[in-house]
Amino acid sequence: MGEEKTVAIKKIQASGQMRKIMSDYFYALNRASEEGHPKVAWCTSVGPAELLLSLGFVVYYPENHGAMLGSTRTANTYIPAASAIGYSPDICSYLTSDIGAYIKKETPLSRAYEGVCSVPKPDVLVFNTNQCRDVQDWFNWYSRELKVPVLGLSTCRGIGKIRADHLRSIVDQIEDMIPPLEKISGQAFDIDRLRSVVALSKECTELWKRVLETNMSSPAPMSFFDAIIQMGPAVVLRGSQAAVDYYKVLLKELEDRAVQKDGAVEGERFRLYWDGMPIWGKLRDLAEFFISLRTAVVVSTYCNSWIFDGFDPADPLMSMARAYTEIFIVRDENTKERSIEQMADKYEVDGILFHDAKTCPNNSNNRYGMPERLTQRLGIPTLVINGDLNDLRCYSEEQAKTNIEAFIEQLEA
Numbered sequence: 001m002g003e004e005k006t007v008a009i010k011k012i013q014a015s016g017q018m019r020k021i022m023s024d025y026f027y028a029l030n031r032a033s034e035e036g037h038p039k040v041a042w043c044t045s046v047g048p049a050e051l052l053l054s055l056g057f058v059v060y061y062p063e064n065h066g067a068m069l070g071s072t073r074t075a076n077t078y079i080p081a082a083s084a085i086g087y088s089p090d091i092c093s094y095l096t097s098d099i100g101a102y103i104k105k106e107t108p109l110s111r112a113y114e115g116v117c118s119v120p121k122p123d124v125l126v127f128n129t130n131q132c133r134d135v136q137d138w139f140n141w142y143s144r145e146l147k148v149p150v151l152g153l154s155t156c157r158g159i160g161k162i163r164a165d166h167l168r169s170i171v172d173q174i175e176d177m178i179p180p181l182e183k184i185s186g187q188a189f190d191i192d193r194l195r196s197v198v199a200l201s202k203e204c205t206e207l208w209k210r211v212l213e214t215n216m217s218s219p220a221p222m223s224f225f226d227a228i229i230q231m232g233p234a235v236v237l238r239g240s241q242a243a244v245d246y247y248k249v250l251l252k253e254l255e256d257r258a259v260q261k262d263g264a265v266e267g268e269r270f271r272l273y274w275d276g277m278p279i280w281g282k283l284r285d286l287a288e289f290f291i292s293l294r295t296a297v298v299v300s301t302y303c304n305s306w307i308f309d310g311f312d313p314a315d316p317l318m319s320m321a322r323a324y325t326e327i328f329i330v331r332d333e334n335t336k337e338r339s340i341e342q343m344a345d346k347y348e349v350d351g352i353l354f355h356d357a358k359t360c361p362n363n364s365n366n367r368y369g370m371p372e373r374l375t376q377r378l379g380i381p382t383l384v385i386n387g388d389l390n391d392l393r394c395y396s397e398e399q400a401k402t403n404i405e406a407f408i409e410q411l412e413a
């Protein structure tokens, strides 16, 4: 290649404020866990977090903990402990690393936040199968282990057109959850309180969308590898004023950068779409690698999955059902393909990279011919790299980088 040189990752100034609100969040969870009040709910990333927040729970997200295990490169220490009790290394490595860490009584939260000794103890576990079945098995394990009630939403998957009966079924299930959750939280359900939380989630999601859209500029002010860190508040603090305030600050910084043509990648030559999960243990490494290739990863399925256009405080329950169902992972192959096509067009990408994550077929969209079809229709090349979200045994760095370099050479040609 000859072009490769090391370039430092540019700092996003707002990040200091993000670290502060994330730290406040984890200390609040820890206090609630120690004092027994407010009650702690564990929830899957998409929800129904809004319902739980409206009932006064503080909400903890095991998937976020899984991502921490990945990014701190400790996941592989823990996966064998889950395998030893019968959980296959081929299933979700968030699940196996998280359960393994629990068995070994360790958490990266202790290293990040002084005085936090463990993940917060749950009073209830609430999952939504809209993303996969693994979350149900994951939460059921904790329910048996900790003797804590588990509740769940079962969502149809592989949906093309969203029908009224899909949404009605989810609304019914959410309504069924309310009485047991009221009992656990000690607070009565209040539709106006739910409206306020949904309004905050909507504001957060709209700001997050605008943050991502700053990357329609060329050069793009933020890379995919920045964005997956910056999405932390959209995942764990959705429904709070803190997340809304944070994204206003971040948006201003990125809009200024876009105007000043201050790109995340100096001398941006190529723009890529990243489909699939991040490889959490290799974020910095890959960020630097793409900078050295003067290639910006400007848009991704993953970061866009936290845009919930459906939220509407005027009709909170139905709009939650719509928001949780509209997202990419729930949809059929044609809808997913059209979504990637539109994004590739909107962000003017030169190529699409698919990450085939060994332990997450749900987020690996390359397995049924989609890259080939998109290449044909869009006239741009696609590349598949093999890896995993957390299990680095599935990722060959040398092979991935050789393939990416060859892909960039193809773009040059």
Ligand code: SF4
Pocket (backbone or CB within 6 Å): 063, 092, 093, 094, 095, 131, 132, 133, 134, 135, 359, 360, 361, 362, 363, 389
């Ligand atoms: S969608 Fe994939 S990464 Fe997320 S919980 Fe399910 S299997 Fe794990």
